[in-house]
Amino acid sequence: MRAVITVVGKDAVGILAKVSGCCSDHHINVIEVTQSILQEMFAMIMMVDIANSDIPFTRLVDEMTELGKQNHLVIHCMHEEIFSAMHTI
Amino acid sequence: MLNGKDILETITMIQDENLDVRTITMGISLLDCCDSDVDSMCRKVYDKITRCAKNLVRTGEEIEKELGIPIVNKRISITPAAMVLAACEKRDAVKLARTLERAALACGVNFLGGFSALVHKGFSAGDRELIESIPEALAVTDHICASVNVGSTKAGINMDAVALMGRIVRQSAELTADRGCIGPAKLVVLCNAPEDNPFMAGAFHGVGEPDCVINVGVSGPGVVRAALAKAGPEPDLGYIAELIKKTAFKITRTGQLVAQEASKRLGVPFGIVDLSLAPTPAIGDSVAHILEEIGLSQCGGHGTTAALAMLNDAVKKGGVMASSHVGGLSGAFIPVTEDAGMIAAARSGCLRIEKLEAMTSVCSVGLDMINIPGDTPAEVISAIIADEAAIGMVNSKTTAVRVIPAIGKQVGDELNFGGLLGEGPVMPLNTASPAVFIQRGGRIPAPMQSLKN
Numbered sequence: 292m293r294a295v296i297t298v299v300g301k302d303a304v305g306i307l308a309k310v311s312g313c314c315s316d317h318h319i320n321v322i323e324v325t326q327s328i329l330q331e332m333f334a335m336i337m338m339v340d341i342a343n344s345d346i347p348f349t350r351l352v353d354e355m356t357e358l359g360k361q362n363h364l365v366i367h368c369m370h371e372e373i374f375s376a377m378h379t380i
Numbered sequence: 381m382l383n384g385k386d387i388l389e390t391i392t393m394i395q396d397e398n399l400d401v402r403t404i405t406m407g408i409s410l411l412d413c414c415d416s417d418v419d420s421m422c423r424k425v426y427d428k429i430t431r432c433a434k435n436l437v438r439t440g441e442e443i444e445k446e447l448g449i450p451i452v453n454k455r456i457s458i459t460p461a462a463m464v465l466a467a468c469e470k471r472d473a474v475k476l477a478r479t480l481e482r483a484a485l486a487c488g489v490n491f492l493g494g495f496s497a498l499v500h501k502g503f504s505a506g507d508r509e510l511i512e513s514i515p516e517a518l519a520v521t522d523h524i525c526a527s528v529n530v531g532s533t534k535a536g537i538n539m540d541a542v543a544l545m546g547r548i549v550r551q552s553a554e555l556t557a558d559r560g561c562i563g564p565a566k567l568v569v570l571c572n573a574p575e576d577n578p579f580m581a582g583a584f585h586g587v588g589e590p591d592c593v594i595n596v597g598v599s600g601p602g603v604v605r606a607a608l609a610k611a612g613p614e615p616d617l618g619y620i621a622e623l624i625k626k627t628a629f630k631i632t633r634t635g636q637l638v639a640q641e642a643s644k645r646l647g648v649p650f651g652i653v654d655l656s657l658a659p660t661p662a663i664g665d666s667v668a669h670i671l672e673e674i675g676l677s678q679c680g681g682h683g684t685t686a687a688l689a690m691l692n693d694a695v696k697k698g699g700v701m702a703s704s705h706v707g708g709l710s711g712a713f714i715p716v717t718e719d720a721g722m723i724a725a726a727r728s729g730c731l732r733i734e735k736l737e738a739m740t741s742v743c744s745v746g747l748d749m750i751n752i753p754g755d756t757p758a759e760v761i762s763a764i765i766a767d768e769a770a771i772g773m774v775n776s777k778t779t780a781v782r783v784i785p786a787i788g789k790q791v792g793d794e795l796n797f798g799g800l801l802g803e804g805p806v807m808p809l810n811t812a813s814p815a816v817f818i819q820r821g822g823r824i825p826a827p828m829q830s831l832k833n
């Protein structure tokens with residue numbers, strides 16, 4: 292089971308470390324990361340495997356949202372299914 | 381394989397363009413709750429609804445959080461209440477309405493539809509009692525929606541029911557005059573009513589449906605508008621139609637996913653996805669604004685019907701491949717008070733009821749959420765219903781009337797219902813009397829279109 296974490300906000304030191312640290316705390320494996328920085332705006336898309344996660348997915352969503360708020364970032368954490376449904380036939 | 385562009389597109393749709401799943405509606409059959417004793421019947425009704433739907437809201441909220449897509453409403457539709465009432469010796473319809481209200485509150489849903497009667501060919505046991513009780517039932521409840529089907533392509537139009545409904549709509553407004561005439565905002569008069577419609581106020585659970593079923597209504601006018609805005613004014617209408625189709629496909633896929641997920645988690649069969657563009661009063665979630673994006677200076681001007689016809693068709697073509705079962709109303713909705721663009725057009729006088737009537741011949745539903753002067757006679761309301769029913773009957777489509785007589789108010793005054801029901805001005809009507817036509821009663825025969833066999 293996979294999920295997509297997206298992070299958007301002003302670039303700062305350690306964003307990737309904080310998000311991947313939260314994943315690691317919950318035994319969530321990061322499969323793929325793409326990130327770009329455009330005019331100081333940081334945008335990252337992270338594909339993660341939540342099969343072995345030690346918390347329910349809804350709690351992970353809450354934790355990521357909170358992590359975003361603490362760091363002045365917008366973090367979305369959503370099941371991969373919604374993207375697959377919308378963009379693949 | 382997913383790419384970053386697709387992921388960001390989905391997030392933009394949800395975050396900035398109001399993409400949501402408008403409703404998960406659980407249809408529940410109450411045919412097994414019939415009883416000659418009204419109290420036993422009410423007890424069975426309450427037990428069955430609260431048993432079937434006890435996890436509906438919680439499951440909806442879980443799916444919402446996990447998929448990251450808002451699911452705005454969780455609702456229930458039931459077997460037309462007149463059928464359940466028919467077996468009772470003492471047909472106390474208001475008692476049933478109060479029971480339904482309690483059940484709706486216990487389940488936490490925001491509307492329960494199906495306080496309904498199907499009388500397109502005539503009245504059977506329970507129908508008259510139920511219809512006569514509608515004004516009181518809607519006044520003493522907050523979550524109950526009523527509907528009456530007065531015509532069909534197969535049966536023609538029951539003009540006795542049409543005459544009756546004109547009076548019922550007025551009485552509903554009068555009984556709730558102290559609360560902004562909210563009563564008739566929860567009452568719709570239909571022709572060719574679909575039996576699996578998840579949208580209120582016309583939702584009921586048809587007799588051909590399974591015992592319990594999950595139907596989902598999608599939305600997304602804001603997403604369509606944003607896609608058209610990005611395309612700009614240059615592309616021709618073939619391109620625009622194609623763009624709407626592609627967008628509708630994406631919107632509907634989310635609805636299909638939510639429907640499957642809800643069905644699996646609740647252990648209830650999946651019924652249909654209703655492919656509808658359902659507006660809300662929120663800025664950026666308007667069907668009128670899509671029409672304006674297509675190229676009209678304001679909704680209601682000449683060209684509106686053609687633009688709406690194209691929009692409605694493209695939404696269906698895009699959506700139909702995205703879902704395994706399509707049903708309900710499926711098309712663009714044009715409820716005036718629930719659509720920021722329609723409200724503005726009605727206020728400016730650009731959108732009039734005659735144009736709305738023309739629009740109803742090419743899109744789903746009908747004259748919806750329109751405030752009319754408080755002194756409108758019942759027979760004029762009946763005649764509005766008859767006109768709409770005729771459009772539905774002849775064109776083999778669903779049409780409906782949900783007008784709100786604004787008691788004590790005149791053209792230009794405003795009614796505010798709050799929430800999804802919105803607000804809007806009282807619109808002028810043609811007041812030439814149709815009294816003799818309505819008083820004739822009887823049945824308008826089914827048209828030639830009904831003879832398809």
